Amino acid sequence: AQSVAQPEDQVNVAEGNPLTVKCTYSVSGNPYLFWYVQYPNRGLQFLLKYITGDNLVKGSYGFEAEFNKSQTSFHLKKPSALVSDSALYFCAVRDSTNAGKSTFGDGTTLTVKP
Amino acid sequence: ETGVTQTPRHLVMGMTNKKSLKCEQHLGHNAMYWYKQSAKKPLELMFVYSLEERVENNSVPSRFSPECPNSSHLFLHLHTLQPEDSALYLCASSQEYSPYNEQFFGPGTRLTVL
Numbered sequence: 037a038q039s040v041a042q043p044e045d046q047v048n049v050a051e052g053n054p055l056t057v058k059c060t061y062s063v064s065g066n067p068y069l070f071w072y073v074q075y076p077n078r079g080l081q082f083l084l085k086y087i088t089g090d091n092l093v094k095g096s097y098g099f100e101a102e103f104n105k106s107q108t109s110f111h112l113k114k115p116s117a118l119v120s121d122s123a124l125y126f127c128a129v130r131d132s133t134n135a136g137k138s139t140f141g142d143g144t145t146l147t148v149k150p
Numbered sequence: 151e152t153g154v155t156q157t158p159r160h161l162v163m164g165m166t167n168k169k170s171l172k173c174e175q176h177l178g179h180n181a182m183y184w185y186k187q188s189a190k191k192p193l194e195l196m197f198v199y200s201l202e203e204r205v206e207n208n209s210v211p212s213r214f215s216p217e218c219p220n221s222s223h224l225f226l227h228l229h230t231l232q233p234e235d236s237a238l239y240l241c242a243s244s245q246e247y248s249p250y251n252e253q254f255f256g257p258g259t260r261l262t263v264l
Binding site: 082134143 | 192206252254257258
């Protein structure tokens, strides 16, 4: 079985400050991890993924995420937040034993204030 | 047009109506997905098609009927819906139905069942 948890419903940061959106996962096999962003009245948009290799992955719009196998985490980070980063963020996991079926977290609403 | 498109963007229907949602992807992908996104709930995978064959059916009520006539088009036929079926219905596609591929989402159809 596979599952993913985003422990924070809401994250608030000031513009220019670093941001972190947390994600933890559970899988039977090897994890494949994804972050997506959803702006109001839009579909989800892919940001980045971890498949294998370097634990630090870089993605779109200056976002990055660090895969931590011992803590089963894949937190999304950005060194300096922008007001335009305000959106709903989803972490998703796939298990190497489960083909292409994704499990999504409940989502975290990020608000960046000027 | 590019990416994944969905029509209509908004739909209001009565419980006795029959309607269809349409999804089209212009990315040359082989896998297509239907998701349901409700307020306060995570994304729920409904159906997956790979190379025009249904590979996932997540215990979805029979009042939802998918159709994939070719690898570029996906439909969701609706009949005798309930008010609790009101939600945002998202279509997505990926290169293959595999653990490695990110998904590309359409903007969604906002469905309201009266």
